[in-house]
Amino acid sequence: MARRDGRSANQLRPPQVELRPLQRADGSARFRFGDCTVLAAVYGPKEPRTRHRELCDRCTLDVVVRPRVGIPGPQERQMEALLARQLEYVVLATEYPRTQISVIVQMSCCDGSTAAVAGNAAHLALLDAGVAMKATAMCVALGVKLSPEPVIWLDPTELEEAQCDALISLSMDGSRNQLVSHISSGAPLDATIWSSCIEAADKSCKVLEAFMRMSLQKRLEGFLKPNA
Amino acid sequence: MELCLPGDEIPLNGLEPGSGVAVDSDSGRAFATTAGVLRTEDEVRVENLRKRYVPRQGDCVVGIVMGRNADFFKVDIRAPSPAFLPTLAWNGATKRNRPVLEIGTLVYARVEAAHPDLDTELSCVDPDTKKSWNTGEVLLGELKGGLSFEVALSAAQRLLDVDCFILDRLGKDFAYELCVGQNGRVWLSAPTARETVLLLQAIRRSFGMSNVQIEAMVGKMVGLFS
Numbered sequence: 001m002a003r004r005d006g007r008s009a010n011q012l013r014p015p016q017v018e019l020r021p022l023q024r025a026d027g028s029a030r031f032r033f034g035d036c037t038v039l040a041a042v043y044g045p046k047e048p049r050t051r052h053r054e055l056c057d058r059c060t061l062d063v064v065v066r067p068r069v070g071i072p073g074p075q076e077r078q079m080e081a082l083l084a085r086q087l088e089y090v091v092l093a094t095e096y097p098r099t100q101i102s103v104i105v106q107m108s109c110c111d112g113s114t115a116a117v118a119g120n121a122a123h124l125a126l127l128d129a130g131v132a133m134k135a136t137a138m139c140v141a142l143g144v145k146l147s148p149e150p151v152i153w154l155d156p157t158e159l160e161e162a163q164c165d166a167l168i169s170l171s172m173d174g175s176r177n178q179l180v181s182h183i184s185s186g187a188p189l190d191a192t193i194w195s196s197c198i199e200a201a202d203k204s205c206k207v208l209e210a211f212m213r214m215s216l217q218k219r220l221e222g223f224l225k226p227n228a
Numbered sequence: 229m230e231l232c233l234p235g236d237e238i239p240l241n242g243l244e245p246g247s248g249v250a251v252d253s254d255s256g257r258a259f260a261t262t263a264g265v266l267r268t269e270d271e272v273r274v275e276n277l278r279k280r281y282v283p284r285q286g287d288c289v290v291g292i293v294m295g296r297n298a299d300f301f302k303v304d305i306r307a308p309s310p311a312f313l314p315t316l317a318w319n320g321a322t323k324r325n326r327p328v329l330e331i332g333t334l335v336y337a338r339v340e341a342a343h344p345d346l347d348t349e350l351s352c353v354d355p356d357t358k359k360s361w362n363t364g365e366v367l368l369g370e371l372k373g374g375l376s377f378e379v380a381l382s383a384a385q386r387l388l389d390v391d392c393f394i395l396d397r398l399g400k401d402f403a404y405e406l407c408v409g410q411n412g413r414v415w416l417s418a419p420t421a422r423e424t425v426l427l428l429q430a431i432r433r434s435f436g437m438s439n440v441q442i443e444a445m446v447g448k449m450v451g452l453f454s
Binding site for chain 2: 020026027044045046047090092095096097098099127128129130131132133134135136173175176209212213216217219220221222223224225
C-alpha cells in the first residue's frame with residue numbers, strides 16, 4: 001500500500017540536525033525527521049542540586065521531557081524512562097563521580113516518531129557537550145500494519161501512525177549490533193515481524209550514524225582545521 | 229582531518245591516550261569517548277568544541293570567586309565542581325598578611341591537585357619570583373579591571389599558541405592586556421570601554437577564520453575605530 005508522501009516502506013524522512021542552537025547550555029541540538037522537531041539541551045556535568053542525589057562513584061543522569069503544550073503527564077514520564085535507559089547505556093557515568101548531568105528535551109513540533117526524534121536529539125546534545133560516551137546509539141520508529149498482510153513502515157508520520165496497528169521505537173548501537181532500548185504499543189506482534197523490525201532499524205541506524213558523521217565533519221571543519 | 233565518534237576504535241601506535249580517549253580494561257583496545265577531530269601530536273586526543281573544563285594538574289586557569297571562609301576561597305573554574313584556593317597559597321602570604329578577595333573577583337591560579345573523586349585545589353604561588361603577592365608583580369593572583377568572557381576549550385588552546393595570529397595582529401594596532409585560562413575563560417583589559425568591547429568581539433569571531441579573513445576583519449575594525 002503506497003504511503004501518502006510517496007516514500008517506500010523502508011525510507012526515512014530526510015533528517016536535519018542543528019548543533020548548538022542554544023548558547024548558554026553546555027550542549028544542545030535540534031533534530032528533525034521531516035516536520036517532527038525536538039530540541040534537547042544538556043547541562044553538566046555539574047554539582048547536583050541536592051546532596052542526597054549524589055552517587056559516590058558515578059554521575060546522576062536526569063532526563064526531563066517537556067511536551068509542546070500543556071503540563072507533562074504520564075506519556076512524558078514514559079518517554080523520560082525510555083530516554084534514561086538509552087542514555088545510561090551510552091554515557092560513561094564513572095568518569096564524573098558525584099556530579100549530575102541534566103538532559104532537557106522540548107518537543108517543538110510533533111508529527112509521528114516523536115520518541116525516536118527525542119532520542120536522537122538527546123544523543124546529539126550529549127555529543128555537542130562533549131560528555132564521555134562509549135558508543136553511538138541512534139533511534140528510529142516503525143509502524144506495523146497487520147492487515148491485509150503485515151507491512152512495516154519506517155519512520156511513520158502522525159497520519160500513518162493512526163493507521164498502524166502497532167508502533168515501535170528502537171534504539172540500536174550500530175557498531176556492536178546491539179538493541180539498546182525499545183518501546184512498543186498497540187497489537188501484539190509475532191517473532192518474525194519483530195526480527196524484521198529490528199533488521200530494518202539496524203540498517204537505518206547505520207544510515208543515521210553516517211549522516212551524523214557528515215554533519216559533524218562539516219561543523220568541525222570550519223573551527224578546528226589547522227591555521228592556514 | 230579525521231573525525232571520530234564515541235565508540236570508534238583508535239590505534240594508539242605507542243602514544244599515550246589523552247583527553248577523549250579511553251582504554252577498554254577487558255580487551256585493551258583504545259576507543260574515542262567524544263565526537264571530534266583526532267589529534268596525534270605527542271599524545272592521542274580528541275579535539276572538539278566542548279565548553280566544560282575537566283581539571284588537570286599544572287593547568288593555569290582563570291576563576292571567579294564564589295565564596296570564602298577563613299581558610300579557603302571557593303572558585304568557579306567552569307568544571308563539574310568548584311575548586312578551592314587556600315588563602316595562604318600566595319607568594320609571601322602569612323596569617324597577618326594575606327589577600328581578602330571579594331565575591332566576584334577574577335583570579336589567575338594554577339591547578340595544584342585534580343582528581344575526579346576529590347575537590348580540585350588551586351594555588352597562586354609562583355615559584356619563579358620572590359616578590360610578595362601585594363606588590364602586584366606576581367603573575368598569578370587577582371585580575372583587576374577589564375572584563376572576562378568564555379570561549380570553547382579548543383579556542384582557548386589556540387589563543388595560548390606562541391604564534392597566535394589574531395592576538396599578534398590586534399597588538400599592532402591596539403594596546404591591551406589579556407589573560408587566557410586553560411579552562412576557556414579569558415580576561416581582557418584595554419584603556420577605553422569601546423576598545424575593550426571591540427577587541428572582545430574580534431577575538432570571539434576569529435575562532436574558525438583563516439589568517440586572510442582575520443586580516444580583513446582587523447583592517448575594517450581599525451578603519452571604523454580611528
